Amino acid sequence: MNVKVGIDRIxxxxxxxxxxxxxxxxxxxxxxxxxxxxxxxxxxAVIPNSQDAVTMAANAADQIIDDDNRQKxxxxxxxxxxxxxxxxxxxxxxxxxxxxxxxxQSVELKQACYAMTAGVQLxxxxxxxHADSQVLVIGADxxxxxxxxxxxPTQGGGAMAVIISANxxxxxxxxxxxxxxxxxxxxxxxxxxxxxxxxxxYSSQQYIDFFQRTFTQYQKQTNLKIxxxxxxxxxxxxxxxxxxxxxxILSKTSEIHANQLLREFEYSRMFNREVGNLYTGSxxxxxxxxxxxxxxxxxxxxxxxxxxxxxxxGEFYVTTVQPNFKDALNIPIITKILSQREELEIPVYExxxxxxxxxxxxxxxxDYQADDAKFYLxxxxxxxxxxRSR
Ligand code: COA
Numbered sequence: 001m002n003v004k005v006g007i008d009r010i011x012x013x014x015x016x017x018x019x020x021x022x023x024x025x026x027x028x029x030x031x032x033x034x035x036x037x038x039x040x041x042x043x044x045a046v047i048p049n050s051q052d053a054v055t056m057a058a059n060a061a062d063q064i065i066d067d068d069n070r071q072k073x074x075x076x077x078x079x080x081x082x083x084x085x086x087x088x089x090x091x092x093x094x095x096x097x098x099x100x101x102x103x104x105q106s107v108e109l110k111q112a113c114y115a116m117t118a119g120v121q122l123x124x125x126x127x128x129x130h131a132d133s134q135v136l137v138i139g140a141d142x143x144x145x146x147x148x149x150x151x152x153p154t155q156g157g158g159a160m161a162v163i164i165s166a167n168x169x170x171x172x173x174x175x176x177x178x179x180x181x182x183x184x185x186x187x188x189x190x191x192x193x194x195x196x197x198x199x200x201x202y203s204s205q206q207y208i209d210f211f212q213r214t215f216t217q218y219q220k221q222t223n224l225k226i227x228x229x230x231x232x233x234x235x236x237x238x239x240x241x242x243x244x245x246x247x248x249i250l251s252k253t254s255e256i257h258a259n260q261l262l263r264e265f266e267y268s269r270m271f272n273r274e275v276g277n278l279y280t281g282s283x284x285x286x287x288x289x290x291x292x293x294x295x296x297x298x299x300x301x302x303x304x305x306x307x308x309x310x311x312x313x314g315e316f317y318v319t320t321v322q323p324n325f326k327d328a329l330n331i332p333i334i335t336k337i338l339s340q341r342e343e344l345e346i347p348v349y350e351x352x353x354x355x356x357x358x359x360x361x362x363x364x365x366x367d368y369q370a371d372d373a374k375f376y377l378x379x380x381x382x383x384x385x386x387x388r389s390r
Contacts, residue, residue, distance in 0.1 A: 009328060013057075014045045015373065017343075018343060024349075046344055049357050057090065058375035070099075072133060077109055079139045079280040094136075112312070113141075119139070120137050123135035137161070140281060144196065177315055188311060204241060230264065234308075236269060243269075267294040301320070
């Protein structure tokens with residue numbers, strides 16, 4: 001690959017409400033350390049009925065679109081498993097909300113939490129074929145398992161948006177990647193369900209198995225030595241999951257390097273620990289967390305990425321840190337989103353959880369007046385979602 005292609009900009013959005021995981025644990029008669037340490041989560045985003053995959057994507061992407069790249073974006077790849085229509089793509093709503101040109105090719109991608117990575121790789125190939133183009137890739141989801149279920153402490157939600165371009169400012173994507181797919185039932189959501197069905201223990205085992213397979217396969221394909229990786233970032237349905245996968249390969253490297261990978265992992269889970277699961281966006285929130293929080297990342301260092309989507313598909317690939325990458329990250333906006341949130345007491349969270357817009361043909365008004373996000377859903381009228389911006 002002669003031209004460098006990769007991630008040029010990164011945007012992130014999560015709604016402003018959260019629950020404290022220690023309080024949630026007490027309300028569920030669990031030891032708080034089960035959620036804080038055993039699951040590895042401190043706070044969990046609560047998604048109001050005025051936000052869905054489209055509005056969260058718009059709030060994230062709005063941070064990284066300006067007059068410079070608006071005309072260059074010619075493709076939107078919208079990864080989600082929280083689709084709002086069985087036919088029309090979420091990407092079309094997004095094109096309209098962001099005022100992107102009508103010439104932008106726009107589609108939605110689905111393969112559980114893997115779909116944003118599919119978008120990143122398809123975008124890379126698109127830019128290799130059209131060097132002047134830029135691609136907007138989205139991962140936006142609401143992770144819902146239900147109150148009082150084992151999955152409840154692994155909920156959350158939000159959106160990641162990246163621009164893939166030539167000569168990227170943040171990370172270039174190395175040639176090659178390793179995939180593994182298998183038709184398994186570890187997590188799925190039939191059309192009649194609003195909450196996922198999951199065999200949690202089985203999905204956690206499969207995740208580790210897929211990581212080991214794709215990591216080994218990638219090493220075989222590219223001769224990559226594990227010691228060449230400064231860090232490995234993971235899809236984080238809950239942050240302990242990534243730690244378990246990382247531990248599974250630490251015996252393949254020196255103690256010094258293993259400790260370095262563990263140190264970098266701690267930086268890479270800081271943001272996810274505060275938000276919970278984003279499904280498609282989780283890997284890229286973890287990447288953002290590493291890029292912003294790590295003190296030892298330098299240009300030229302390699303970061304491995306493991307993407308996993310239940311059902312299941314895994315992919316391992318490698319990126320290279322670009323010079324002055326921190327200048328391309330909008331750190332004040334990300335910090336503000338995470339630091340200016342409001343805590344909900346458990347009964348209020350339960351009420352908000354139950355107040356989702358019903359999947360019926362009746363008109364509905366959301367609680368949008370309480371939501372100060374730029375893009376929001378005001379409700380449904382004549383069987384059409386009413387998207388607004390302020
Ligand atoms: N202090 C510290 N750790 C504690 C603890 C305490 N007081 N009590 C329990 N733990 C640990 C357990 O040892 C376990 O750690 P381990 O996984 O390293 O063995 C962890 O907390 C979770 O406990 P467990 O009893 O296994 O939880 P659970 O049966 O309630 O379910 C999940 C956990 C993750 C399976 C469940 O939340 C789930 O189904 N989530 C959705 C599926 C998912 O995210 N899958 C990931 C792949 S995409």
